[in-house]
Amino acid sequence: MSQLEQIKYYRSFQAGQTVIWSGDRMEFVGSVVSGIATLTQTMEDGRRQMVGLLLPSDFVGRPGRPVAAFDVTATTDLVMCCFRKKPFEDLMTSTPHIAQRLLEMTLDELDAAREWMLLLGRKTAREKIASLISIIARREASLHMKRAKDMLSVDLPLTREEMADYLGLTLETVSRQISALKKDGVISLEGNRHVSIPDIDRLLEEAGDDSDGGMLV
Amino acid sequence: MSQLEQIKYYRSFQAGQTVIWSGDRMEFVGSVVSGIATLTQTMEDGRRQMVGLLLPSDFVGRPGRPVAAFDVTATTDLVMCCFRKKPFEDLMTSTPHIAQRLLEMTLDELDAAREWMLLLGRKTAREKIASLISIIARREASLHMKRAKDMLSVDLPLTREEMADYLGLTLETVSRQISALKKDGVISLEGNRHVSIPDIDRLLEEAGDDSDGGMLV
DNA sequence: GTTGCTCTTTGACCCAGATCAAGCGCGGGG
DNA sequence: CCCCGCGCTTGATCTGGGTCAAAGAGCAAC
Numbered sequence: 398m399s400q401l402e403q404i405k406y407y408r409s410f411q412a413g414q415t416v417i418w419s420g421d422r423m424e425f426v427g428s429v430v431s432g433i434a435t436l437t438q439t440m441e442d443g444r445r446q447m448v449g450l451l452l453p454s455d456f457v458g459r460p461g462r463p464v465a466a467f468d469v470t471a472t473t474d475l476v477m478c479c480f481r482k483k484p485f486e487d488l489m490t491s492t493p494h495i496a497q498r499l500l501e502m503t504l505d506e507l508d509a510a511r512e513w514m515l516l517l518g519r520k521t522a523r524e525k526i527a528s529l530i531s532i533i534a535r536r537e538a539s540l541h542m543k544r545a546k547d548m549l550s551v552d553l554p555l556t557r558e559e560m561a562d563y564l565g566l567t568l569e570t571v572s573r574q575i576s577a578l579k580k581d582g583v584i585s586l587e588g589n590r591h592v593s594i595p596d597i598d599r600l601l602e603e604a605g606d607d608s609d610g611g612m613l614v
Numbered sequence: 615m616s617q618l619e620q621i622k623y624y625r626s627f628q629a630g631q632t633v634i635w636s637g638d639r640m641e642f643v644g645s646v647v648s649g650i651a652t653l654t655q656t657m658e659d660g661r662r663q664m665v666g667l668l669l670p671s672d673f674v675g676r677p678g679r680p681v682a683a684f685d686v687t688a689t690t691d692l693v694m695c696c697f698r699k700k701p702f703e704d705l706m707t708s709t710p711h712i713a714q715r716l717l718e719m720t721l722d723e724l725d726a727a728r729e730w731m732l733l734l735g736r737k738t739a740r741e742k743i744a745s746l747i748s749i750i751a752r753r754e755a756s757l758h759m760k761r762a763k764d765m766l767s768v769d770l771p772l773t774r775e776e777m778a779d780y781l782g783l784t785l786e787t788v789s790r791q792i793s794a795l796k797k798d799g800v801i802s803l804e805g806n807r808h809v810s811i812p813d814i815d816r817l818l819e820e821a822g823d824d825s826d827g828g829m830l831v
Numbered sequence: 832g833t834t835g836c837t838c839t840t841t842g843a844c845c846c847a848g849a850t851c852a853a854g855c856g857c858g859g860g861g
Numbered sequence: 862c863c864c865c866g867c868g869c870t871t872g873a874t875c876t877g878g879g880t881c882a883a884a885g886a887g888c889a890a891c
Contacts, residue, residue, distance in 0.1 A: 438732045440732070
């Protein structure tokens with residue numbers, strides 16, 4: 398990786414700032430260092446669908462493709478580690494290991510996208526919300542194993558509207574379903590971003606997931 | 615590729631036969647030679663979502679993953695060209711070119727999956743049908759350039775129910791929307807599988823696609 | 832404190848698409 | 862030839878989630 402060290406640089410973005418517009422020439426690839434970014438598509442009439450959520454360590458960009466296919470937006474303050482595209486591609490052809498690692502990551506993303514297709518096409522609003530929370534919880538848990546006793550809790554890194562765009566719902570429906578899950582004791586809220594999960598199995602059941610497949614966002 | 619020639623073999627499946635069950639050990643990778651296969655997920659209660667449509671030349675399988683994540687089913691009689699997984703993986707590590715080609719294909723599939731997420735999350739039933747027909751038409755056209763004069767026509771390789779599973783609809787809605795598009799002169803039908811498209815731009819407009827992005831299935 | 836944001840919740844109503852339920856058309860087998 | 866089965870269409874009705882509208886809740890600037 399020492400050759401990569403030589404060509405890398407950092408870029409910072411403020412919350413709300415657009416990193417890349419769909420259709421732009423993409424002169425770099427990189428990965429998220431800190432903060433959260435989203436990958437979205439928008440139709441002419443404004444309908445929007447989030448197609449990916451980029452958390453720290455996630456890769457951005459497509460070696461071999463000149464223009465971006467989706468909008469990338471920072472939803473929190475964001476730091477990215479970037480490599481100019483050309484040198485990165487050269488390095489990739491000369492270092493097979495990198496292409497293989499990238500293939501592995503891309504296959505994981507593809508599986509995640511396909512899991513998401515099931516959610517978008519067939520799950521109810523309640524199941525969608527439960528799925529989103531459990532996925533965020535799983536990622537959080539795998540990162541810093543934060544659990545107070547056996548009570549799992551997470552911060553939702555997205556506004557209600559962003560969740561709606563991710564889940565193929567409206568923000569009102571997201572709000573209503575979160576309220577409903579709270580009323581039914583599946584989750585509890587402190588503020589409107591912090592969620593506690595008294596019983597993770599209950600939540601997974603609400604999500605309609607067949608057992609604990611290794612879905613990742 | 616001559617090394618690949620040495621380890622390849624063929625498998626045939628009848629229409630309706632399952633190629634691989636989700637969760638099965640996957641002892642081979644391969645690609646479709648002829649016929650059509652689908653990649654589907656099913657929830658315990660039977661709700662089904664198709665997450666991929668495999669046409670000739672499409673790759674099946676995941677180097678580096680022991681079990682299948684989705685059901686693969688032959689919807690027509692199917693011939694696949696297979697490679698036992700272990701030798702293929704060995705070959706991949708020793709032949710960088712293969713990993714790179716595979717990465718390219720996987721990135722294309724990822725883009726297609728993300729396009730499909732927009733369809734599933736945000737498009738209306740009519741737009742979904744129009745999108746499906748235009749995508750099949752585009753693939754057909756790129757394969758054998760079949761067009762009588764300037765009238766494009768395609769055979770739908772799927773039943774109404776399979777289309778419904780692909781689009782996140784019910785088969786009744788699929789049928790109704792196809793009838794509606796026919797009544798409005800956007801398409802015409804001969805039998806219930808063969809579609810003619812008098813005006814491809816009109817169809818693309820109905821699909822809600824922002825211009826002619828290179829979506830592939 | 833007040834003003835003015837943005838984000839969120841909640842209510843009332845509506846509609847696209849699901850569900851339930853007949854029928855139709857056509858190809859294969861007796 | 863008729864019957865049967867399967868894929869498809871069409872109608873009637875229902876409903877989950879969208880739409881429109883109003884109001885609370887933080888919170889930063891003044």
